[in-house]
Amino acid sequence: MNRILILMLGCAFWSGLYGQTPFDFDEQSILPGTKRHFTINISDGQNQTFVPITVFHGKENGAVLGITAGVHGYEYAPILAGQELINKIDPLELTGTVILVQAANVGSFLGRSPYINPMDKKNLNRSFPGNPNGTITERIANFISEKIIPRCNYFVDMHSGDAPEDLRPYVAYYQHDEKPGISAKGREIAMNLGFDHIIVLKTTEKDYMKQGLPSLYCSAEAFKRGIPAADIECGRLGMVEERFVEKIIEGVGSLLNYLQMTPGVPMPSKGIAFIEERFYITSDHTGLFYPLKTGGAFVRKGMKIGYITDFFNKTIKEVYAENSGIILYMLGTPPVNEGETLAAIGIVD
Structure with a gap:
């Protein structure tokens, strides 16, 4: 009883000081105006891995933005952008909360393995919503599906061209005829990420959007749950090129401005080309x-x-x-x- 009272008094104190209460994640509380790193251990009984996550909790109440990097571990530009965002997102200037998955597929990253996790030969971005009793990749997908995505109001999955892919930068958002509001918000998110080419992912007839069938893709899982979602694709051939890392960082910063989570003006690209x-x-x-x-x-x-x-x-x-x-x-x-x-x-x- 005393512990509950102390917790309630503590929440009231932080709410009065900063305008919102602590944010609970992985059975820990992140105080307003602070950030905290988490190492989530995942095992299927044969293989073990971890998911590094940083939670930035702002001083004022607001939206929760989820960001994943490294769903494909050989796609380095988003992973390195996430590393730099650790210091670029200031929780003292943040309204709301950012949950940043630094590298969803550490096995693929450390194993220098394009597309698949070498531990079980599965593609994480074809494994959602995952399985809590499945292989290591399926359990990673399940953790993100159950512990990250439901906490979010908006969601962005960051990718680049994998080892053999010569890719030009673009973003994508989901459109579904029966989800007009979410689709429209996803379009706005995409337009405020600062990229001049936007792919419209038409999902009305796609099996992965049907109830009872797997969503397959990380951001599709968010959209299927009613969360506006977009993808970033920036970087090529599994290389580290600073211009692409910086473009991703600038895009995230612009989105935070648009969502009024950070002070500043969003920088949407002019002359956006839509690809349907x-x-x-x-x-x-x-x-x-x-x-x-x-x-x-x-x-x-x-x-x-x-x-x-x-x-x-x-x-x-x-x-x-x-x-x-x-x-x-x-x-x-x-x-x-x-x-x-x-x-x-x-x-x-």
């Missing part, structure tokens, strides 16, 4: 791919964008753009397997 249709070119051969274009290039239908050779340097396939548009990403390294995506082309409005 995408087309994929898939390889029907295994061998070596030689790209003739790069991510971000504009191509016309019928334009040659690359070719495939066998292992004796004989050309076995010339690859042509099947539609006119902008290359969102394309295979930028030589190895290619039958069935893999060679390029994604977006049709710009």
